Amino acid sequence: MRSSTFFIAFLCALFVVATAGAESPNAKTLLEDAKRNFQPIVAPSAVGDPMAAARVELGRRLFFENRVSMDGNVSCAHCHLPEKQASDGLPKAIGVFGKENPRNAPSIFNAALNFKQHWRGDRESLEDQAEKSLLGPASFGNPDQTTAMGKLKAIPAYAGAFAKAFPDDKDPINSKNWGVAVGAFERTLLTPSKFDAFLAGDASALTSQEQAGLRKFIDLGCVSCHNGAGVGGNSFQKFGVVSDYWKETSVTTPDKGRADVTKNDADLYVFKVASLRNVARTAPYFHDGSVNDLNKAVKIMGKTQLGDDLSDKDAADIVAFLGALTGPVPANYSPPEPYPDAQGK
Ligand code: HEC
Ligand code: HEC
Structure with a gap:
């Protein structure tokens, strides 16, 4: 190669480097x-504290638990599906006994970053949202929290899981702890x-x-x-x-x-x-x-x-x-093997 050709090639290469990606002044102002x-x-980093880890693990289980709904077919994941980026693909969500919700189901990924929950902000926090879902006529449909918790108490393995997550509580299977555990799980779902x-x-x-x-x-x-x-x-x-x-x-x-x-x-x-x-x-x-x-x-x-x-x-x-705002589905957003019921099934 003649030296002048080489020099021109060198200048071109320099120009390409100077205008590419991070080096370009436009990209820099955009970044700023x-x-x-x-x-x-x-x-989120791995949960180091064993009690916090037990709450996240319990929350994951509860999130995918169908048996706490009135028809036995609806879990949180019913309307917040892993394959739909934690939404459901429907205009309006469908809950127990096929009842339609008044609104669309948003993704719950990164919901921990929201200042309030729901489209109208009528839920204060993830915990408040999770607890009230149990009674929503078009979500879980329970008449009261005692009924909802009775369904969990009927599954023997939950006694140990709640006791591990809430070691200071005498009667840990309650709707407040349901909210805390589900909320702890949701806080890990950042994308x-x-x-x-x-x-x-x-x-x-x-x-x-x-x-x-x-x-x-x-x-x-x-x-x-x-x-x-x-x-x-x-x-x-x-x-x-x-x-x-x-x-x-x-x-x-x-x-x-x-x-x-x-x-x-x-x-x-x-x-x-x-x-x-x-x-x-x-x-x-x-x-x-x-x-x-x-x-x-x-x-x-x-x-x-x-x-x-x-x-x-x-x-x-x-x-x-x-x-470019789509992130991968978190690895823990999948159902664990369900606990057997009282009949061992
Ligand atoms: C029947 C379908 C259905 C079920 C079951 C359901 N959700 Fe939802 N979810 C919705 C709909 C619809 C909304 C929006 C409600 C509104 O804004 O009025 C919503 C909103 C939310 C939000 C707020 C997100 C945001 O950006 O504001 C969170 C968090 C959430 N759900 C978590 C849960 C959890 C946890 C459970 C289980 C305890 C659950 N959902 C069960 C349909 C459902
Ligand atoms: C004045 C405030 C405001 C501005 C400005 C604004 N938005 Fe919004 N955006 C909202 C609100 C409020 C909603 C929720 C609307 C609803 O109730 O469905 C929304 C919803 C959306 C949605 C639907 C999200 C979903 O999950 O359903 C998209 C997409 C969106 N905005 C994009 C944009 C884009 C792009 C622009 C600029 C061209 C923009 N927005 C400007 C307030 C705003």
């Missing part, structure tokens, strides 16, 4: 802007994704289209509501800031949102900002599951929340970015 708006999810690798400083973790989508997500103002570690899940906002949401989603009987919980008109059509972690895998969308397609959901958000008509290109880039 992203860090101002989002925090990475830190993968870091390649977006977290990006936030940690690896600009090449996101493709150029994903980066373009992130740029638009920030610049258009999606980030004013969807921010933090959950990319949402940390505030209440009106669904339909600029225009009525139900006109865009073609729903005839709009859910009044938090107003039905607080009885305050200021909360009309107010919902918890959805966390967008894993959103590419949790269709259908919105509290009523009224929209099947993520691209359409993104365009509706642009219109109802920001008054923008997003172009096909903008929506596609944002959808690509949202895809």
Whole structure:
């Protein structure tokens, strides 16, 4: 090779290195802007404390336990399926005896990051949510907690498992401890994704289209509501800031949102900002599951929340970015071998 050709090749190589991934000034500003708006999810470390470990293990078992529901067929996992990224793929969830819930089942991955639980924030914590699920007429359907706990007490092995998880309690099989154990399990279900690798400083973790989508997500103002570690899940906002949401989603009987919980008109059509972690895998969308397609959901958000008509290109880039929020299903999100019943079956 002649030395001048070599020199040109060398300059080209230098240029490629200088403009690639982490070295590019654009990627750097994007990373800085992203860090101002989002925090990475830190993968939970193994539980060292044996009592805490016993609660997580018991919580996992309870989460997949069908026999505590009124028809014996419904566990938490009935509506939060491992193969559906802990949602259920239905517009509205179906509980005991085929009863339909008023709302869509969100993924519970990363729910530990939410400031309140449920679309309308009517559950204070994971523990509160788990305890009240036992009585939900369209979830477990128990008439009272004594009935629910009686079903657990009828399975002999739970006595030992609860005693190990709650060593100071005389009568550890109670609904409060059910909530604590299930909550302890749910707190392990965090799903870091390649977006977290990006936030940690690896600009090449996101493709150029994903980066373009992130740029638009920030610049258009999606980030004013969807921010933090959950990319949402940390505030209440009106669904339909600029225009009525139900006109865009073609729903005839709009859910009044938090107003039905607080009885305050200021909360009309107010919902918890959805966390967008894993959103590419949790269709259908919105509290009523009224929209099947993520691209359409993104365009509706642009219109109802920001008054923008997003172009096909903008929506596609944002959808690509949202895809980067999908993390792997945690290894412990699977049913353990069920305890035998009193007949040994
Ligand atoms: C019959 C289906 C069904 C069952 C069974 C069920 N869920 Fe849900 N889950 C839902 C629906 C629907 C919602 C949304 C309810 C709402 O917002 O009004 C929800 C919401 C949640 C949330 C809040 C997530 C968020 O982002 O706000 C958590 C956490 C949760 N469920 C955990 C559980 C646990 C734990 C159990 C078992 C004790 C359980 N679920 C059983 C359908 C179900
Ligand atoms: C003013 C606050 C606000 C802004 C701005 C906003 N959102 Fe939302 N977003 C919400 C709320 C509230 C919900 C829950 C709506 C409901 O009740 O179904 C939501 C839900 C969503 C959902 C559905 C999630 C699911 O699991 O069903 C997607 C997707 C979404 N937003 C994307 C975006 C995008 C993309 C933008 C920017 C174009 C954006 N949002 C701007 C508040 C906002």
